[in-house]
Amino acid sequence: MKASGLRTVAISLLVGLATLPDGMVPIALNAAVVERWGVSLQTAHWFTAAALLGAVALFPLLGPIQRRWKAGASIAWASLINAILLILLACPIPFWLAMILRIGTGGMDMVTLAILLGLLEGGDRTRSGRRYGPATLAIMLGLAMGFTAGGILSQFMQAGIFLVGASFSILLAVAAGCSGGLIRDEAMELDSPTGGVRYWPTLLFSFSDRALSAVVTVSVTLYLVKEIAVKETLVGPSMSMILLIIALGAWPAGILADRIGPLPVRIVAVIGYSAGFAMLAAAPWVPIWVIVLSLGIMGIFGSGLAPSMYILASSRGRGAIDMGGIHAAGNAGYLSGLLGAGGLLAISDGMSTISAYQIIFLIFTTMYLLLNLPAIAAMAGWRVHRPVSDTRST
Structure with a gap:
């Protein structure tokens, strides 16, 4: 299926939803990490960096995922795994284990966003901007909403901020799994990749x-x-x-x-x-x-x-x-x-x-x-x- 207007809007909405959990964490570092585990603010910043490391570490898995799985199933499973990791982060665990789990959440975020944005490649290339423009809008608004929600909720909860993020991930998994013909059954490998492109x-x-x-x-x-x-x-x-x-x-x-x-x-x-x-x-x-x-x-x-x-x-x-x-x-x-x-x-x-x-x-x-x-x-x-x-x- 090519990226029609309706499909572009649907994918953009899922992209915005996918950015919400990660957008909530940086503003809530003090309550969710520093006060909870008793670490310094400098150490808490490494908690953010761990997610970045996870995205880089899991990148090699994208190829096998793209070849073997359908888009909807991949997004749903990555979101469910992300939700489980976030729920575990809300449990009373040591900080070293939280860092490992954080690496995993960063990797799942990357997989989800990469698949969603990759689906927008299908379609008329003279209208690529009409697909990636709305997707960028969704990313920025999702981050802004996550930042705002994290700032407000961090005043009332510490570990609970991860449970809120998990709920968004579960919602994304359900949306991807129930997307019908929009993305659920679509293969992620495109028909005619272009060779010799400077990437x-x-x-x-x-x-x-x-x-x-x-x-x-x-x-x-x-x-x-x-x-x-x-x-x-x-x-x-x-x-x-x-x-x-x-x-x-x-x-x-x-x-x-x-x-x-x-x-x-x-x-x-x-x-x-x-x-x-x-x-x-x-x-x-x-x-x-x-x-x-x-x-x-x-x-x-x-x-x-x-x-x-x-x-x-x-x-x-x-x-x-x-x-x-x-x-x-x-x-x-x-x-x-x-x-x-x-x-x-x-x-x-x-x-x-x-x-x-x-x-x-x-x-x-x-x-x-x-x-x-x-x-x-x-x-x-x-x-x-x-x-x-x-x-x-x-």
Whole structure:
């Protein structure tokens, strides 16, 4: 079955549901991990990193899963296993066992999302953006809803946050198993994978995007609140604004990519997103509205990053393997961003904290552009007849 409009909406809804459990954990780290097991906040961050490791570790299993199982069954089983692991995390267990279980949940999340996003590869390639735009919208809204729910529920429960996540996973399993002709009985291997496609640039895109997003979500927040003395009541909504703008802009960005090609959209998005990020280094000397404006610029241009990346990755036509690689590379990038920013901050004892953050922002801006430049050049030089709108272009 090709990815019709109804099917695209259904898959996008499942994608949003799949992101909810993992989106609840980071904001609830203090209550669900630090207070519960009595570990330090630094150790609790490794609890988040364990899920990233799980996604990378289970990536090699995507090939056998895609060849042997139907899509609905794969999603249902991965979601059920994820629910069981989350229920076990809510039980009175030692922290070392919780870390192992967390690796498993990260792997199951990757399998589920990779399969769902891989299903969107089927269909008219001139309309790929009309499929991956809504999917990106669903991912961002799912993460935002999970973040909000986790923040609210963590005030009243500790281990219970994992039970809430398990309920969402069970709901996803039921939805996938009862999806009828939409996805339940569909094979995940596509009919005609394309040979000779340059896939590695899209992995670099995902790695760099997520590395910079790690700095945005952690370092930028601490920088604005602790060093620039911007009120948390302003920083919180401003950071949420970025996510909301990216979510709302993803669908139009996907449509634009269908019209002019995903690579031009990617180029403009990279330039604008990195420019907005670099502007934050000037935060000590500019009024608040300029800081908010720079965050808004990041949101506007950032909306084109994921849809264009998914479209380019889907050109191989290998379904879940394409999307699983993107997910694994992104997780590696996020972990690298956290470790890189934290390491740079740790070795900057001889300067003011504000100056250290400014140097970190400029270094990451430079690295982001340097990582994207060869990847964009490689994709631009890849001469393959890919249909865009009514024409074919490389």
